[in-house]
Amino acid sequence: MSSIYFIALPLLFGFATPIFAKFGKNGIAYSSVLLQASLFLLSIQLFVTMDKSIIEVIAIAPPLGIALILDNVSIFFVMLFTFLVLMGSLYYLKLREKNPYQNEAKFFILINMLLASAIGLVLSSDIFNIYVFFEIAGISAYILSAYRKTPKALEAGLKYLITGAIASIFLVFAIALIYLHLGTLNLALISQGFTALESDIKLLISLFLLIGFGLKVEIFPLNFWVTDIYEGSDAFTDAFFSAVVVKAYLFVFFHIVYLFLPHKEFTLFLLYLGAVSMLIAEIVALRQTNLKRLFAYSSLGQVGLLFVAFSMQEAVSITAGLYILLAHSLAKMVIFLSLASLFEKYKKEDISLFKEMNSPFLRNIIIISMLSLLGIPLLAGFVGKFLLLKSIAFSGLFVLLGLLVLASLIESVYYFKIIGFMFSKEERGEKFSLSTLQRAVLLTLTLGIILIGIAPFLISDFIATASSVMIDVRSYQNLLLGAN
Amino acid sequence: MIEGILEYLNQTEVIKTIVILGSMGLFFVGLFGLLSQRHIIKVFISIGIMEIAVFILFIGLSFQKGLTAPMLGDAHTSFVQMNDPIPHAMILTAIVIGMAVLALGISFAIEYYKLTGKNRLDQMNEMKH
Numbered sequence: 001m002s003s004i005y006f007i008a009l010p011l012l013f014g015f016a017t018p019i020f021a022k023f024g025k026n027g028i029a030y031s032s033v034l035l036q037a038s039l040f041l042l043s044i045q046l047f048v049t050m051d052k053s054i055i056e057v058i059a060i061a062p063p064l065g066i067a068l069i070l071d072n073v074s075i076f077f078v079m080l081f082t083f084l085v086l087m088g089s090l091y092y093l094k095l096r097e098k099n100p101y102q103n104e105a106k107f108f109i110l111i112n113m114l115l116a117s118a119i120g121l122v123l124s125s126d127i128f129n130i131y132v133f134f135e136i137a138g139i140s141a142y143i144l145s146a147y148r149k150t151p152k153a154l155e156a157g158l159k160y161l162i163t164g165a166i167a168s169i170f171l172v173f174a175i176a177l178i179y180l181h182l183g184t185l186n187l188a189l190i191s192q193g194f195t196a197l198e199s200d201i202k203l204l205i206s207l208f209l210l211i212g213f214g215l216k217v218e219i220f221p222l223n224f225w226v227t228d229i230y231e232g233s234d235a236f237t238d239a240f241f242s243a244v245v246v247k248a249y250l251f252v253f254f255h256i257v258y259l260f261l262p263h264k265e266f267t268l269f270l271l272y273l274g275a276v277s278m279l280i281a282e283i284v285a286l287r288q289t290n291l292k293r294l295f296a297y298s299s300l301g302q303v304g305l306l307f308v309a310f311s312m313q314e315a316v317s318i319t320a321g322l323y324i325l326l327a328h329s330l331a332k333m334v335i336f337l338s339l340a341s342l343f344e345k346y347k348k349e350d351i352s353l354f355k356e357m358n359s360p361f362l363r364n365i366i367i368i369s370m371l372s373l374l375g376i377p378l379l380a381g382f383v384g385k386f387l388l389l390k391s392i393a394f395s396g397l398f399v400l401l402g403l404l405v406l407a408s409l410i411e412s413v414y415y416f417k418i419i420g421f422m423f424s425k426e427e428r429g430e431k432f433s434l435s436t437l438q439r440a441v442l443l444t445l446t447l448g449i450i451l452i453g454i455a456p457f458l459i460s461d462f463i464a465t466a467s468s469v470m471i472d473v474r475s476y477q478n479l480l481l482g483a484n
Numbered sequence: 485m486i487e488g489i490l491e492y493l494n495q496t497e498v499i500k501t502i503v504i505l506g507s508m509g510l511f512f513v514g515l516f517g518l519l520s521q522r523h524i525i526k527v528f529i530s531i532g533i534m535e536i537a538v539f540i541l542f543i544g545l546s547f548q549k550g551l552t553a554p555m556l557g558d559a560h561t562s563f564v565q566m567n568d569p570i571p572h573a574m575i576l577t578a579i580v581i582g583m584a585v586l587a588l589g590i591s592f593a594i595e596y597y598k599l600t601g602k603n604r605l606d607q608m609n610e611m612k613h
Contacts, residue, residue, distance in 0.1 A: 128574055135581045139588065146592055152610040154596040158524065159608070161589045165531045166518070168585070169538060172578050176542035179571065228611045293611075 002046060003070040003123060004058060006039055006078055010116035014109040021105060029096065032108040033089045036115065040082040047075050067186065067480060068123040073322075073466040077122040077251055080326065084243050084333055085115045087441050088236070091337050094435045095236065099344050101147055110147075113140040114240060118248035125187045125480055127175055130252055134171060134216070138164040141245055145233040156232025159225040163215045171212035174205050188480035191259035191473060206261055213253040217246055218303050220277035230296030235343055238292060239336035242299045243329040250303065250325070254310040259473055267311040274307025275403040282410040289351045294414065295335055298373065301411060302328045308404065309388050317391045318467035323384030323456070327449065330380065331369035334445045337438075338362045345432050354421040358428040361439060365446045367422065370415045372449045375408065379453035496549050503544030511537035522604045524593045528586050535582045539575045546571040 013035055020031040050072075058068045070078070089111065101107040117137035124130055142164060146157025179185060181201060182193045194202065214222040230238050257267065278301045285297030302324070309321030342362065346353050357363065368379065375385035385408070392401050434442070452459065469475070492498060510533060517530030546568055554569035556562075597603050600610075 128577075132577065132581070135585070139585060142585075142588060142592075146595075149595060149599075151596065151600045154592055154599065155608045155610045158589065158592045158596060161585065161592060162527060162531070162605075165528075165582075165585050165589065166534075168582070169531065169534050172535070172542075173538045175574070176538060176571075179574075180542070180545050185570070185574075231611050 002042060003068050003078075005042060006082070006119045007068075007116050007123070009035060009039065010112035010119075013112045017105045017109060028105050028108050029089075029093060032112060033086070033093065035112070036082060036086040036089055039115075040079070040086050043075065043079045043082050046070065047079060050075065066129060067125045069125045069476075069479060070123060071469050071476075071479070072462070073251075073470040074122045076322065076463070076466045077248065078119055080329060081115060081118050081122075081244050081248070084329060085111065085240070087333060087445060088239055088337065091340075091438055091441045092236065094438050095340060095344070102149075107144075107147065110140045110144050111240070113137075114144070114245065118244050121248040121252045125476075126185050127178065127187060127190065127256075128185045130256075131168070131171055131175055134249075134252075135168055137245055137248065138168065138216070141241060144237045144240070145229060147237065148234060152232040153234070154232075156229045159232075160229045163222075163225055167212045167215035169212075170208045170215075174208035174212060177201065177205050177208070186480065187256070187259055188477040191477060194260045202261075206266060209253075209256060209260075213249060213256075216249040217253055217307075218300050219273060219307060220280055220300075220304070223277070223281075223300055226300060227293050227296040230299070231290055231293045233292075235292055235336050235340040238296070239333050239340070242296075242332040242336065246299070246303065247325055247329060250306060250310070255470065257310075258313070258471055259476065262313070262473060264313065267313050270311040271308055271397075271400065274304045274311060275400050275407070276304070277301075277307065278304030278407045279403055279410075282407045282414075286410065286414050288414075290349050291339055291351055291353065292349060294351065294418075295332070295339070298411070298414075299328075299332060301407060302332075302373065304407075305385075305388070305404065308392075308400065309384070312388075312391060312395070313471065314391060314395075315464070315468045315471055317388055318470055319460075319464050320384045320387035320391060322463050322467055323387065323452075324381065325384075326452065327372055327380035327384055330445050330449050331372050334365055334369045334442055334449075337445075338366055338442060341434060341438065342432075351418065351421060354418060355424050355426045356429060357422065357432070358430065359432040359434075361434065362432075362442075363422050365442050367419055368446055368449060370418065372453065374412050374415055377453070378450070380449045382453055383456045494549075499549070500545060503541065507537045507541035507544065510534075510540065513537075522606045524596075524603055524605060525590070527605060528589050528593070532582070532586055535578075539578065542571055543575055 013032065016031075017028055020027045023031070058066070089108075096104065113136060117133045117140065120133035121130060121137065124133060142157050142161045145160045146153050175185070178190055181197055182190055184190060184193070197205075211222070218226045230241065233241070257270070261267070281297045281300035281304060285294055285301065288294040288297060306321055306324055306328075309317050309324055312318070342353060342357060342359075343349055346356055354363075372379035372381040375381045389401060389404065392404070493502075514530045514532075514534030514537060517533065518527060521527055521530060548567060551565055551567045554566045554572065593603070596608075602608060
């Protein structure tokens, strides 16, 4: 039953805050970090002691009841999310001394809700539970986005909320159609019955699912407001949006695609959608001057790349996708967390900030993260990009290959522009150094990027199993229905 | 005459056709509002209408004539001759979530209006440089 702790404990944290508040003014902050640390350790423990494939199936009165599945691929996401949220919370422990959020108890509740719902999205194998976690993640993200209550933050929150509400309507519509035609909400039963449906109903359901999830995973052309949302929110919360929330939605979307629509025709569309999305995002990113906006466009580009990787529907490219996802989450966490400190210090969000910045440590780790996003060898981003381009080349999709290489070239232009700003010989102010804890957090994340880049074989077995589990629909069905 | 019309309307196909046409009409009213209106509160109302349309469609189509509500009571002591309770449970959850989201949205809109005096989406341009 341990996988239920990942969802229940962070949610229960909210109710327990009055007790933690009794431990002094740091009580809530430290207990939140403690909770996330223990969840991370729990996920490590589950990972270490797991069997070859399945770890845990919790099915309460299937096929109607709740079912949670913790298998190789979902443990990957659980470990990633708990780790990233833990790192973010540790970083915030120092950030809050100078620039805390108002009503911090609420802020910690929201962060934990975000963690619980991201994990819930990944674990649940019931489409209505997915809808509920979809909404919990959405609501906590809207509030986090508007948390500062400045005009910009409120505008971002409103835009996030409107897109999210539209997304949830289409998701409910899709779920209603699925239930009316198949009479079940269980993912395994739906995936068994889905191929037998009439083709126009299938098209309608997949269209609604694409709109519903597309608004959340920031795919072109549904990402019109995403950059506004990133710019209006705090850099600290952007780190969570980019590294955790979007990744959870992305995984669920492709999990549903593999289960329902394992046809090449549908995924060919997603493939080119991803490539076009990446190309457009990188082109628009070129002329951005606001840093949050610029890195938001870079996130959109990376999501496009992930769309390509997951739409290939082959174990090799999914492996590549998981590597890219891991590298991107780590890098964006580093970048947005360091931006949060830099904005707070220099009181500006413009790209010229890097001309004033005087902090060799932050400069170096931001450069390492950007080079990793670009896919420079010996960094984590290279492994995924290389595997993906190789598998595309083997499939003979050379137009797609050309689009991706072109997008990466454009991406490199603005990354190198930023690096140029960092080394420009301008007058720089006094040296800015972070506290030890913040350095440790950023250093851990950066070491992760370097370690995966130098020695991908450390995790290659695990990721290869995870990707083969993710695409293996038949054994997922057996796993879920066999639990009866 | 009246009885004939009622008899006709009482057929399952007719009821379901009315539900489909009505709820889809409502859905497109909401969609039109969403695309044409720029006042924030009107956008939220449009979203609410679209949500309600989906709920009506789902409940209306999953309802079967001749079966009772899925509740145990004086006359019903076992779960036979009852409608499927799952759509009701689902829609109840969805209504609560939808209402919470809209309430949150309106509270954002009020705060935003207090700070900036703006209440239209096309005036929201804090991010434009």
